[in-house]
Amino acid sequence: MDVLRPRHIMTKVCITMLLVLSSAVLSSCHCPPDRIKNISHCAFHIHCYGEIRGVQLPNECREATNDPVTVDVTVTDAIEAFNDNTDLDFLNTITSLKLSGRWQQTKLTILMYTSRLQHLNLVNNGIETILDYPFSYLNHLEILNLSYNKLTDIEELFQFQIQPNQLKRLFLAFNAIQELPGDAFGELTSLVELDLSHNQISDLTEEPFYNLTKLEILRLNDNKIKDLNGAVNCLQYLKHLYLRGNQIQNIDEESLKIIKHLETFDVSKNELEQVKPIMLSRHWDHFTNHSICKIILSGNLITSVPNASSIEVSSRFSRNLDKHNVHLYTELDLSLNSISNIEYNAFQSLIRLISLDLSKNKVIDFKVDGNDLANIKYLNLSNNYISRLYFETFSSMTNLQNLDLSYNQLDFVSDMTFNSNYNFKIVNMTHNLIEKLDSVHLTFHPEGGVLDLSNNGLYRLNIPYGDGLRLITLILHSNNISDPSLVDLSHHTELQTLDLSNNLIGELDPSRLKLPEATLVYLDLSYNKIQYIAPSTFSTLRHLKTLRLSHNYLTKFEYGTFAGLTDLWHLDLAYNTIGYLDSKYLMDLKYLHVLSVRSNDMNVLDLSSWYGHRFDLRVYVDNNNLTCEWLGKVLRDFNNGYTKVKPTVLVAAGKGPHTVEGIPCMANESQSLTDASRYVIADERLLITSQKILEAVREQNYYFEKYVLQAIHKEVGKD
Template sequence: MIQVYKLLIIFSSVTLSSCYCPTDRIHNIGQCAYRIHCFGNIRGISLPNECYESTNYPVTVDVTVTDAIERFDDHLDLDFLNIITSLKVLGRWQHTKLAILMYTTRLRHLQLANIGIEEISGTPFYYLARLETLDLSYNSLTDIAELFQFQIHPNKLRKLSLANNAIKDIPSEAFDELSSLAELDLSYNIISDLSEEPFYNLTKLEILRLNNNRIKDLNGAVNSLQNLKHLYLRGNQIQNIDEESLNIIQHLETFDVSWNELEKIKPIMFSRHWDHFTNHSICKIILTGNHIINVPNATSQEISSRFARTMNKHNVNILTELDLSSNSITNIEYSAFQSLIQLISLNLSKNKVIDFVVNANDLADLKFLNLSGNYITQLYYESFSAMTKLQNLDLSYNRLEFIPDMTFNNNNNLKLVNMTYNEIEKLDSIHITMFHPEGGVLDLSNNGLSKINIPYGEGLRLVTLFLHSNNISDPSLVDLSHQTDLRTVDMSDNLIWELDDSSLRLPGSSLVYLDLTCNKIHWIGPATFKRLPHLKTLRLGHNLLTKLEYGSFEGLHDLLNLDLSYNRIVFLDSKLLMDLKFLRVLSVRSNDMTVLDMTSWYSHKFDLTVNIDNNNLTCEWLQKALNDFNNGYTRVRPTVLLGGKGKNTVEGIPCLPSESESLIDRSQYILADERLLVTSQKILEAVREQNYYFRNFILRVMQKEEDKARKVEKAN
């Protein structure tokens, strides 16, 4: 028995010694302001005396307890517990009384999230008169009936989170004593019934989160919340919202009833009353992910309310964002948005809209319009005529075949127009006169385009044009020569076969970026890019180039980046790139290149990085190139981005060993050498033959002269 007692003492001492607050985890962050991290329990902390009874400056003590246990004994420092202002507990407290809270009467912030609580006994918050925020989220609580009781009324609790628990029922008296509450989070529980109206006493509540529960009907549960500004009901099972349950909707800034089972929209859902808003408020009405088929006209009541508000001299500036995406909307009535004042964002994406014909005056303030993912085949001027402030227009994933005349004649503030994934094959005009003063972006990718022309006087201030993934085979049919503000053109992933000096009808005065990757380019003729003197980036990767012609890059005096990766260029002579005086980055990755002659780059004036990944360059060549760079003989540095072939490396760059040169197929060079040798031999033989005949000729002439001389001598 004595031995057992001794073991208990030893075990107790071990437990006590492992529960402490290390001195290196006590951080003084100000005058009587501390951040403390403890393990197991809170003990062994000594703070200056003035921090216990001081009234000259506020005391802030933020404590985090990891692997917290609920064990209290004579070693507790009650004076210290009484000055804790913020407490975060990390551990596993399945069934708890939260007994420590009876000693933390100055607590303002309490976090008990994700510690496995299934049941809380008693009324542990009773003495926490100063508590402002309480986080009980990510536990397994089911019963909160008598949990929130306080000694002093009204208490100061402003924010309560019960999210991600297992709460099914909320008794009517559950929040009786929380009249000061401003934010309540009950999301991600299994609440289905609100018939007991548990929120009736929360008169100061501004934010209520009930998203991701099983609520089918509001039953007027929020009608008493006259100060409510944000109501979140996302991810429930609501099929209908009756008139009684919409009594407070006119003063909501956020009304999120997305991903429910609503089939009809009541016009009152769009109505807001200006008395409840401050200047520049943004109302968000989120109805995405329901089963809505029709958007009805505003009733006379909502329309008259709008005009009365507009005429009122005390009218405030209210902006509205409306999200109706991911429904089954087929019909939008002409005056559907008439009750909405200053609608700035309208999302109708992922519906079944065929025709978008609405009163343009109702959309005069619109900045963002998303019609993506519908069945629209035709655009109408009357719908867009008043949208003079429109900046972002998304028409992607529709069935447009062309852009009608005058459609966007009044839209001079467009920043982004997305028309990807339509059925446009040819465009002789985009019918957009002018983009935003800061510049515009037009995306026509994935359409099947083979021809596009933007005539003079159109597309002013167009800065970026995307044409990738189309059917462009003849780049001369892409006439952008009048777009003097155009800086970026992307024609990647098309069917372009070859380029010459007449292929690119692009604006030479402004273009700085041209992407021609993923085409079928096998030949680039001389002076192809001569008209683009200001180009800084040229991408020609993923094509079928086998060699480059002299003069192909003539005129590219400002080019900084050239991408020739993923082609079939086996041999590259730097002489071919001599026009690129300012080149900084060259990529020849994945060409199976065997020869890279850098002789002409020895005089390059700027640092030039050459990416040589996945080629067949030898270590001997690489070593010489790196030595020349390291010794300052050249400013050209070979390098890799993602590694390359072979196990051998030089300065971490993979290469092929010199002895494997014989493994490289150099038949074309051997054949060329043999032909040259044969030719040289033939020339030498011809020269020898000519010399032979010449010598014979000279000898014969000399012999004749000698014979004449002898005859003369004999005659004399």
């Protein structure tokens, strides 16, 4: 026993020393030095763990200074315990504090020592109850965020020692608040923004906002409110009211007297059945220039939009005379309702309407006074039952830029419909019943525009000279085009992108492609039934950069198939049935950078004609039957600089017996190259080297003639 005792004592000493060292390390890591960032003079960002300890500011930032001192502290896994090591003086310098912990019940004792605090973030801490009025010490607090907790009772929570207090923004979203006592916010007279969204609030009869005389933003969305009961009528400066996702069935002037003040009025996803004229009218008493009033009524049960009342119409015209308000506009969202009837003067009370969304309704006829839409830029009529368009409706929309008519019943577009519109950027007519268009009387924005006619039954399209001005992109995919010569775009000299994918085209020859020669840079012919492409088919498309021919029935090519495509960068031949491809048929593609032959079940890909290619050429070879012997040879030549052609795949495979540099391949029939093939490779490499030498000699001769001989001639001239 005596012999063992010293060892036992030594063991206890060692354990004690380890504990001391461990505690020293832990205490020194509350606010690690590497997490203390000096952003600028007397401005710091500090990240601590558990407690705020071991931080000292420079003397010039602790004593009287002419520069503002800002200390932003984040505490992860925060605890509330204090001990003798807590630097209370430092706590008093903190201006922004974020605490992350799990506190079901808390007194937030730390706030007693943070009198300079301006911004407090307590988001997502699981807080159910806050005791002892901890915010009362924070006389400089401007922003308080208590979102994503479990608060149920906020009565008497927001009390301050000094009045009026400085709190301007209070966030209580995503809690479990059910009741709002009348005096819940009684002391918050400086509040500008209040967020109570995503709670369980259903009753506002105690008028909890009566004292918030400076409030501009109120978020009550995603609660269970059925009636406003005049609870916000006292908020004379309120500009933004969010009521989305409640159970409101009726809004009238008694329930919302300040509705005309609102710059944002969001009552979407409620149970409204009527649109009353007062919901749409606005006055501009306290709006600023360039304000946009947003009226959002989507996702309700509205069936009709009635005419504006005479009072609202006269009010609109009187406001038009006020020159101070020339830069104020309105956006109206009526989408996702059951609207089938829109009266002719429905939008007459709206001043300077620039956006109207009527998508996903049951509109059959859209015939309204076009003068009320003279300023409109965005009009969405998609997902309705519209079969006819009226010139008198669109005639005054000279500012219209984005028009969405998709998912309707259009089978014809009158020549005159859009004769007065000159600023289109996007016109979407997808998913209609249009089979042919012999003219497209559309004029696009000076910067260019897009016309999408995909998913119709279109088999013929003609854009004659003078129509479709400034059309840059035309999308015709998923139609019934079998003869591309019936799509005449030859006069359309500004077209850059054409999508003819997913049609019924079977053959291509020069007479079938009536396309602009000088401007087209992108042509998509994928997902057709193309079996044959005649020589010189693309010869006039000299500026084409991308040609997509994937998902067709191509098996082979001829000399001259791609003649004229001297600027082509990207050729997509994936998902065809090309078993053998010789690069000699693609020699016209001098600028080719990307070639895709994916998923062709290809057995032979002869790249020998590209040994002198000027640019790096990526060849995607996924899902073919190319041998590992061939793949290894081509990759060696690329890696050794003998060629610029590199086989690759979109997703590299792991190492395996049938992969080379992550590219899957077929097992070799012969594991070694024959002597004859070695000589062929050597000859090819010698040829490449000779070509490079010749190019270098030509370049030197060029510079010699250009500069040296010119200098000689000058000297001779002087003599």
